[in-house]
Amino acid sequence: MKLTDFEIQSIDKILNATCIPQEGSLVDHIYSVLRENIINLSLLPDMPLVEKEIAAIFQISKTPVREALIRLANDRLVTIIPKSGSYVTSISLESYLEACFIRGSLESACAKRLAEKGISLAEQVKLNSIIAEYSQTPPKTITDDDKAVFCPFAQLDELFHQTLFEYLWYFRCMVIT
Structure with a gap:
């Protein structure tokens, strides 16, 4: 059994299908696309992020790319080394375990608070539907070009946990008012 199933690809293959939306900030869009690809490990740790190359992929100037990289550096997802370049930040084992x-x-x-207070039938139905879809979704999907995509599984997992916290937040707001 393989421990990893990652295929190292060039950045143009990772970002090539992304189009620029007509609405919203260009910097916000570049930031979101790069952030998503860093978080889902399409852009691997220590991978160089060359402004000129990313700008060419999106057919834009380097300025919005540079601003997006600075925002990602502020989020500690990108490391910018002056006169060397920008790189996807390495994953620190200590930080990962702490997180x-x-x-x-x-x-x-x-979960304990929600179990103590109980949740409504509508909330139960929503959680059960997420769990049902989650259990039928494979952890990764293989696309036509043999690329593994983890997005649907990870998105459902994130949706489940986000929903739990929303229910708890709603409960806290009801108690406070």
């Missing part, structure tokens, strides 16, 4: 601990603590506390 897992924090997320686990928050989620278990959230």
